[in-house]
Structure formats: structure tokens, C-alpha cells
Amino acid sequence: MIASRLVNQLICTSAVLISLAGCSSSNSGSTPADVLSSVNNRSASPSALRLVDTLPPPENSNQGTEQPLAANDVLQIEVFQTNTLNRTVQIDSAGRISLPLVGTLVAAGKTVRTLEQEIKAAYGRSYLQNPDVTVFLKESVGQRVTVDGEVAKAGLYPVTSAATLLDILAQAGGFKEVADQKKVYVFRNVGSQKFVSNYNVADIRSGRLSNPKIYGGDVVFVFTSQNRVALNNLKEALGIASNATRLAVLP
Structure with missing residues (x-):
């Protein structure tokens, strides 16, 4: 009898919890x-x-088609037929990379293709005629x-x-x-x-x-x-009550 009243009380309580959960979930x-x-x-x-x-x-993501580079990303930079300029570089915490001849360039926040074109232009201004530059994103930590x-x-x-x-x-x-x-x-x-x-x-x-x-x-x-939480609590509570009922009827 006591176990039966406990089950009914738990059902009523859980109904209130579910109702409150619905109200709170709509106020977000x-x-x-x-x-x-x-x-x-x-x-x-x-x-x-x-x-x-x-x-x-x-x-700087080319309308969302490319992931912009970030600090700590590792880049492989290759200049065709100029192996001495090939480098593996890591973008530093300030978002920059350093390359031979052209010095420091800002890389973070740019797409790979944008950085590729800027490196090509930098080498083409003073050092190489129509350079062919390729940039690969080797490791994307950011x-x-x-x-x-x-x-x-x-x-x-x-x-x-x-x-x-x-x-x-x-x-x-x-x-x-x-x-x-x-x-x-x-x-x-x-x-x-x-x-x-x-x-x-x-x-x-x-x-x-x-x-x-x-x-x-x-x-x-x-x-x-919150509804699922309330239902899970109800299941757990009913499980406890069910166990209590079985114990109550044991001789």
C-alpha cells in the first residue's frame, strides 16, 4: 500500500517537472x-x-569556400625550379612568416591562394621573372x-x-x-x-x-x-519504487 502511494506521488511529481521543463526550455x-x-x-x-x-x-575566406590560415599553421612553400627558396614554415603567434629574400609576410587570416599570390608578387618584384609559387597547408593547428x-x-x-x-x-x-x-x-x-x-x-x-x-x-x-531529463528522472524514480514494491510483497 505504501509502495503504491509512492508510485502515484512520483508520477504526479514528474508531471509537474515535465511541465516546468517545457516552460523553461521555451524561455531561452x-x-x-x-x-x-x-x-x-x-x-x-x-x-x-x-x-x-x-x-x-x-x-578572408573567399566567401566561405576556403579556410583562412591561423597562427601555428605549418606551410610548405615551393618555388618552381628554385629549390633554394623552398621552405617549411610555421605561422608565428603574430600571424607572420619569414621567407628568404622577401623577409616577413603576414599569413594568418588569409587563404592559401591569397598568400600564394602575395609571395609570387614579392619574388617577382625584384628577384624572379614570373615565379611559379605553390603553398600547401601541411599542418593546420589553428x-x-x-x-x-x-x-x-x-x-x-x-x-x-x-x-x-x-x-x-x-x-x-x-x-x-x-x-x-x-x-x-x-x-x-x-x-x-x-x-x-x-x-x-x-x-x-x-x-x-x-x-x-x-x-x-x-x-x-x-x-x-529538460523534458528528457525529467523523463529520465521519472524512469529512475519508478525503478526505485518498483524495487520497493517487490520488497514490500516479499514474505
């Missing part, structure tokens, strides 16, 4: 700014963050994405120029049971501006929404579904 106006300050930049303020439907591509929240394996993940949101979520092992697939937020800094966009992954998988591209420096955060 300032949540992206809170997440940004805890995940990416603790000095960020809500007023500096813009919620947009579509995230703009990073600066091109990583932070994935946090309700995913199986939160952490830093490398990205390529073709990386998408679904790719990154797959690398992170997919969603935890309590994840809210309607509340996947992507944060991006474009110059001095900070943007965030909310994606419904179920709509992306069904084809109702396009699968957005992800770039180095982005932060992907998956929110908790």
Missing part, C-alpha cells in the same frame, strides 16, 4: 550569450552577440572547432574546408540521450563581431534545412532537453 532568449561566455570567451557580453538565421563566413554540451565526446576537433555541422557532431560521437536536437547553437567570430545561430539537426537530416559549413574557431554547443 539570453542562453546563447551565457553559453558563449562559459565556453568560448568569458569576457563576452550579451550586447556583443548577434543572433542570426544564417552565420556569415569568416573574413583550424579546430570546439564542441561542448550534450555530446558523447566534447572537445576540440580539426576541420577541413568542406566540414559541416553534421560532420562535426559525428566526430563528437553524436548526441547524448538528454540532448535537445532542436537547440544546437553555433558561435562564430567574424572580425570584431560575434554571431550565433540556432540549428534544428532533425530538420537538417530530413533535408528541410541545409547543412551549414563549419570553420576553424567556431564553437558548437548542444543544449540539454
Whole structure:
């Protein structure tokens, strides 16, 4: 009898929790700014963050078709038929590289093709006639994405120029049971501006929404579904109550 009353009480309590969870999950106006300050930049303020439907591509990314270079990236630079100028260089913390004859060049924030053309022009001005320069991105230390929240394996993940949101979520092992697939937020800094966009992954998988591209420096955060948490708590509570019932009927 006592066990039966306990089960009924737990069911009523869980119903209230689910109702409250639904109310709180719909009131998420300032949540992206809170997440940004805890995940990416603790000095960020809500007023500096813009919620947009579509995230703009990073600066100097050729309209989002290329990943801009970053500090600590390693480049292989080859000058055709001039082997003495071939170099493997790492972009320093100030975003620069140093090359023979032409000296220091800014590399960070530029695409590989843009840097390639600037090196070609630098050698062509004073040293070589119509130089043929090729730049390869050998190691991309800076091109990583932070994935946090309700995913199986939160952490830093490398990205390529073709990386998408679904790719990154797959690398992170997919969603935890309590994840809210309607509340996947992507944060991006474009110059001095900070943007965030909310994606419904179920709509992306069904084809109702396009699968957005992800770039180095982005932060992907998956929110908790309060309804799922409440249901899990209910299951756990009912499991405890069920055990109590079985114990009560034992001779």
C-alpha cells in the first residue's frame, strides 16, 4: 500500500517537472550569450552577440569556400625550379612568416591562394621573372572547432574546408540521450563581431534545412532537453519504487 502511494506521488511529481521543463526550455532568449561566455570567451557580453538565421563566413575566406590560415599553421612553400627558396614554415603567434629574400609576410587570416599570390608578387618584384609559387597547408593547428554540451565526446576537433555541422557532431560521437536536437547553437567570430545561430539537426537530416559549413574557431554547443531529463528522472524514480514494491510483497 505504501509502495503504491509512492508510485502515484512520483508520477504526479514528474508531471509537474515535465511541465516546468517545457516552460523553461521555451524561455531561452539570453542562453546563447551565457553559453558563449562559459565556453568560448568569458569576457563576452550579451550586447556583443548577434543572433542570426544564417552565420556569415569568416573574413578572408573567399566567401566561405576556403579556410583562412591561423597562427601555428605549418606551410610548405615551393618555388618552381628554385629549390633554394623552398621552405617549411610555421605561422608565428603574430600571424607572420619569414621567407628568404622577401623577409616577413603576414599569413594568418588569409587563404592559401591569397598568400600564394602575395609571395609570387614579392619574388617577382625584384628577384624572379614570373615565379611559379605553390603553398600547401601541411599542418593546420589553428583550424579546430570546439564542441561542448550534450555530446558523447566534447572537445576540440580539426576541420577541413568542406566540414559541416553534421560532420562535426559525428566526430563528437553524436548526441547524448538528454540532448535537445532542436537547440544546437553555433558561435562564430567574424572580425570584431560575434554571431550565433540556432540549428534544428532533425530538420537538417530530413533535408528541410541545409547543412551549414563549419570553420576553424567556431564553437558548437548542444543544449540539454529538460523534458528528457525529467523523463529520465521519472524512469529512475519508478525503478526505485518498483524495487520497493517487490520488497514490500516479499514474505
